[in-house]
Amino acid sequence: MLRKMGEAAARVARKVNETVESSSDTLDLAECKLVSFPIGIYKVLRNVSDQIHLITLANNELKSLTSKFMTTFSQLRELRLEGNFLHRLPNEVSALQHLKTIDLSRNQFQDFPEQLTTLPALEIINLEENKIVDVPVEKLATMPALRSINLRFNPLNAEVRVIAPPLIKFDMLMSPEGAQAAPP
Template structure:
């Protein structure tokens, strides 16, 4: 067990160092078996956090992200969090004023993460394969200046959402036919 953990930590450290050394704008920590975002990374990236525009934490075991994560990486343009156990976002996500795309597919959201509606540059929201039934803030989404696509396929959306949304919005809202099941992974 510890050996496995050690390998995971070493892998994360290697990827973080690559980002720092290459001056890359991307931090890729996909498939690192992370249960939380490693606190040590903040120190290592302290001087370069502003240049990081894409973070991938896909296919980990994250249950939440902290407000510190959001405020540290406030320059993010894209955040990929698909395939985790997230069910909410910290309010500080509102500090991601430059974010253009967020992928929250294959998580455990029951409620639409309404904080996303405060992000002025956001163009794409992917919430495919979550457990969102009602409370999609259609009016707030409709008021978002940059929003182009929101993917709500394979969510148990209520009939109400399906009826209310289309006439109000000017962006693409992807929904599965009622009762459709996601294909098994």
């Protein structure tokens, strides 16, 4: 068990160092068995955090992200968090004023993360395969850049299906009522 954790930690360290050394704008920590975002990374990346535009934390075991994560990486354009155990976002997600794409598919959201509706640059929201019933359609309708929101395989209420189409100018992907996602 510890050796596995050690390997995962070494892999994370290696990927973080690659990001720093190559002055990359991407931090890819997908599939690193992370339960939380490692605090040590903030120190390592403190001089380059502004240039990081894409962070991938897909297919980990994250249950939450901290406000520090959001404020540290405020220059993000894309955040990939699919395949975790997230059920909410910190309010500080509002710091991500440049974020264009967020992927929260295959998580545990029961409530639509409304903080996203405050992000002026956000174009694409993926919330496929969550447990969301209600969607703040009116707020989404006022988002200036929104182009697409994927809500497939969520138990959306009938009201959302009726209200949304006339109000929105973006693509809203929904499964047919009662459709189930394929088991993993």
